Amino acid sequence: MLWLLFGFMMIMFSLNPANDWGELVAVASFFGVICYLVSLASMFSLVKPQRKALLVINPGAAVTVPWSRIRSIDAQNGLVVQVVGAKEVVCHAFQGSLVGRIFGAASANRAADSIERYRTRSASLEASDEVESRVPLRRHLLWLTSIWSVLAIAVPLGVRLL
Structure with missing residues (x-):
């Protein structure tokens, strides 16, 4: 749910032409860290x-x-x-x-x-x-960078190009 909410918020921030790329990256960095922490607490646990x-x-x-x-x-x-x-x-x-x-x-x-x-x-x-x-540092770094890159680069780029 938070992924969808923050993705929607990034789309709304990206649609506003007053926001430049620096502001979008700052907002996405904040959302990326929050999404990572939520994912860390909810998705990584298992017993095998x-x-x-x-x-x-x-x-x-x-x-x-x-x-x-x-x-x-x-x-x-x-x-x-x-x-x-x-x-x-x-x-x-x-x-x-x-x-x-x-x-x-x-x-x-x-x-x-x-x-x-x-x-x-x-x-x-x-x-x-x-x-x-x-x-598992590699897994944590990959998740954090992938979440951040989607929110900071892919969403604003996709919205502004369309």
Whole structure:
């Protein structure tokens, strides 16, 4: 929704002949950062069981937890992976909520059950025992620059050429 709203606002700014390219770039830079932050919080989270480890991608970091280091997967208030010898990993894709506390977090429970089934069926315990956490800087930079370039260059150029 914000992408559409900011795109519409960029079209309106671009249609006004009083706005020069410097103003359009400044406004698009502001909208680009806001769209990036919203995208970061809403689109980048996932939990993916792999053969050697459980991959948890949160907005700020990607954490790889080997199956041998997982103590339990708790779904009481969002999905939380309890790790032996390290701090727990909260999965932002299945965050807890007030509604979930009242009625039960069905999606987090289904995810935890699916991960446990995968773990017992096809997980390999031969992986390294190190929990790895990394920040995917390349992905973040690509998203930020692509959002900015669309809002700052493509939308005003398309509107002014038509």
